Amino acid sequence: MSHYKTRPEPSSNLPTGIPYIVANEAAERFSYYGMRAIMVVFMTRYLVDSSGQPDVMSENEAQAYFHLFVSAAYFMPLFGAFLSDGVLGKYRTILFLSLIYCLGHFALAVDSTRMGLLLGQGLIAVGAGGIKPCVSAHVGDQFGMTNRHLMGKVFGWFYFSINLGAFAAMLIIPWLLDRYGASLAFAVPGILMLLATIVFWSGRYRFVHCPPAGMQFIKAVFSPSGLKIFGKLASIYAFIAMFWALFEQTGSSWILQAQKMDRFIFGVELLPSQIQAANPLLIMLLVPLFSYFLYPLLNRLFVLTALRKMTLGLFLTVLAFVITAFIQMQLDNGMKPHIIWQLLAYLLLTSAEVMVSITCLEFSYTQAPNTMKSFIMAFYFLSVAVGNLFTSAVNFFIQNDDGSSKLAGADYFWFFSGLMFITALVFSFVSCYYQEQAYFQDQQNS
Numbered sequence: 362m363s364h365y366k367t368r369p370e371p372s373s374n375l376p377t378g379i380p381y382i383v384a385n386e387a388a389e390r391f392s393y394y395g396m397r398a399i400m401v402v403f404m405t406r407y408l409v410d411s412s413g414q415p416d417v418m419s420e421n422e423a424q425a426y427f428h429l430f431v432s433a434a435y436f437m438p439l440f441g442a443f444l445s446d447g448v449l450g451k452y453r454t455i456l457f458l459s460l461i462y463c464l465g466h467f468a469l470a471v472d473s474t475r476m477g478l479l480l481g482q483g484l485i486a487v488g489a490g491g492i493k494p495c496v497s498a499h500v501g502d503q504f505g506m507t508n509r510h511l512m513g514k515v516f517g518w519f520y521f522s523i524n525l526g527a528f529a530a531m532l533i534i535p536w537l538l539d540r541y542g543a544s545l546a547f548a549v550p551g552i553l554m555l556l557a558t559i560v561f562w563s564g565r566y567r568f569v570h571c572p573p574a575g576m577q578f579i580k581a582v583f584s585p586s587g588l589k590i591f592g593k594l595a596s597i598y599a600f601i602a603m604f605w606a607l608f609e610q611t612g613s614s615w616i617l618q619a620q621k622m623d624r625f626i627f628g629v630e631l632l633p634s635q636i637q638a639a640n641p642l643l644i645m646l647l648v649p650l651f652s653y654f655l656y657p658l659l660n661r662l663f664v665l666t667a668l669r670k671m672t673l674g675l676f677l678t679v680l681a682f683v684i685t686a687f688i689q690m691q692l693d694n695g696m697k698p699h700i701i702w703q704l705l706a707y708l709l710l711t712s713a714e715v716m717v718s719i720t721c722l723e724f725s726y727t728q729a730p731n732t733m734k735s736f737i738m739a740f741y742f743l744s745v746a747v748g749n750l751f752t753s754a755v756n757f758f759i760q761n762d763d764g765s766s767k768l769a770g771a772d773y774f775w776f777f778s779g780l781m782f783i784t785a786l787v788f789s790f791v792s793c794y795y796q797e798q799a800y801f802q803d804q805q806n807s
Contacts, residue, residue: 365452365570376503379515381564386496387522388557389459392466392550393489394641395530397612398634399538399546401427407543409473416475428753430482431609435746437490438739444491446736447578451495451502452570458495459558462488466551470544481547494738501726501734502571516723517648520715524641524648526553531638571734581733591740593795594728597668597721598744600675600788604717605748607678607777608710611637613752614773615703618685621692623699631700639704643711651715667724668792674716675785679778681710686774693770 404423410416418426445454465484468477500519504512530550538546574581581587619633659665684706691698721741729737755776759767768776 365566365568376569378503378564378568379500381560381567382496382500382503383519383522385557385561385564386519387526388553388560389462389489389492389496390523390526391530392462392526392554392557393485393530394527395534395550395553396466396469396485396547397431398531398534398637399543400430402535402538402634403473403543403546404478407473407538408475408478411474411476425753425757426482428609428613428749430486432746432749432753433482433486434490435493435742435749437486438494438742439736440487441491442494442736442739445495445498446574446733448573448575450570450573451499452565452568455492455495455499456558456562458488458491459554459561460488462492463551463554463558464488466547466554470548470551473543490742493742494736497722497738498726498729498734499568501723502569512726513723514652516726517652517719520719520722521645521648524644528638528641528645531635531641535632535634578733578736581730582736587730587733590728590730590733590737594725594737594740596791597671597724597795598741600784600791601671601717601721601741602744602747602751603781603784604675604678604713605745606751607682607748607781608714609745609749609752610777611640611707611710615685615706618689618692619700619703621697622688622703623697626700636700636703636707639707640711640714643708644715647712647715648719651712667720668795670716670720671724672785672789672792674713674720675781675788677709677713677716679781679785681706681713682774682778682781684709686771686778689771689774 401423404418404426406417408415408417441454441458444458445451448454449457461484465481465486465488468484469481471477472480497519500515501512504515534546534550537549616633616636619636624631624633624636656665656670663669684702688698688702688706722738725737725741726734759773761767766773
């Protein structure tokens with residue numbers, strides 16, 4: 362560690378380690394979303410037993426395992442944060458857990474049984490979940506007081522790289538599964554994860570390496586001031602969890618809805634799972650649009666704080682689900698609406714994601730004391746896990762014994778629309794009383 366930079370240099374320019382982090386994130390997200398895009402299809406069509414005979418899951422069983430996996434992946438940031446802030450530091454934690462991540466991909470590639478699935482999902486949840494808060498906090502660590510004005514735009518481009526990787530993966534990996542089978546389809550994300558690890562390692566002398574706080578971190582987490590910070594942020598994250606409860610349904614209820622719609626665009630019929638690629642594509646278009654045009658425009662009308670951005674995003678989420686509710690009403694009446702209507706819902710939901718997720722990512726970093734950066738990021742990611750568990754619980758609860766649903770058809774989407782509206786309304790009041798306090802890393806003396 363003696364050869365590594367431990368503090369940001371006094372500079373108004375972009376930190377030298379940022380390109381390595383962004384490139385690493387693009388490759389890592391390709392591996393994660395590529396694997397995730399085919400997981401339900403794999404479980405319902407490609408699983409075999411130890412003798413090679415088909416051992417596939419039902420749709421409900423596959424969805425249950427899928428959401429539990431996503432929840433686990435977003436609970437594991439707590440483990441990664443403890444490892445990072447308390448023991449190894451962000452750089453070594455990311456490098457160590459990335460190797461475990463690679464092993465998870467290759468376990469899926471070589472073993473198509475339920476045991477291989479469990480092993481692969483477990484290793485990926487530890488790796489992918491464990492590094493998430495460290496990578497986000499590692500971005501923020503590169504900035505000091507003189508270039509912190511660039512942090513918002515860099516977090517935007519960081520999110521852009523996530524969606525560039527996701528967009529490519531959602532188009533390529535399902536095609537590989539269909540044409541060449543599960544082994545190659547899971548191996549390619551594994552290769553991309555290995556590439557991401559190598560890229561990250563190659564930037565080690567460019568990064569700022571903030572040393573772990575050790576016992577100071579433990580004391581900070583459980584100190585009165587630390588618990589107060591957790592309490593303040595929990596009052597925000599409780600509402601953000603509801604956003605994720607709705608957003609994650611693009612991988613479940615929205616796909617099921619798309620199966621029944623007219624999906625022909627310019628004479629080509631899109632697969633229901635490919636509609637998800639609209640989200641990362643729109644992110645790449647909307648991030649620069651919002652950063653350079655919409656936000657400055659709104660800021661002329663009123664002071665556009667981080668919390669106000671999130672409030673606007675929550676209300677946009679309501680509108681997105683209202684559209685899906687109207688689509689479902691048409692489907693319930695025997696009509697076959699065009700997929701363009703769901704794409705409109707994607708436009709609104711993705712706009713909400715820009716205003717809620719990207720903003721909350723940066724907000725979480727700035728509100729965390731320097732000894733607790735990764736842990737606070739993990740606390741934020743916990744909202745994603747809680748949101749997934751809530752949606753999973755709702756779906757289990759509404760199932761009747763005869764297979765019917767207590768929230769059949771459009772009622773399901775109206776339920777979540779109404780719940781989101783109440784959430785956004787209450788959040789708009791609660792956020793008015795939140796008092797912000799930002800923390801940044803100290804710079805080296807010039």
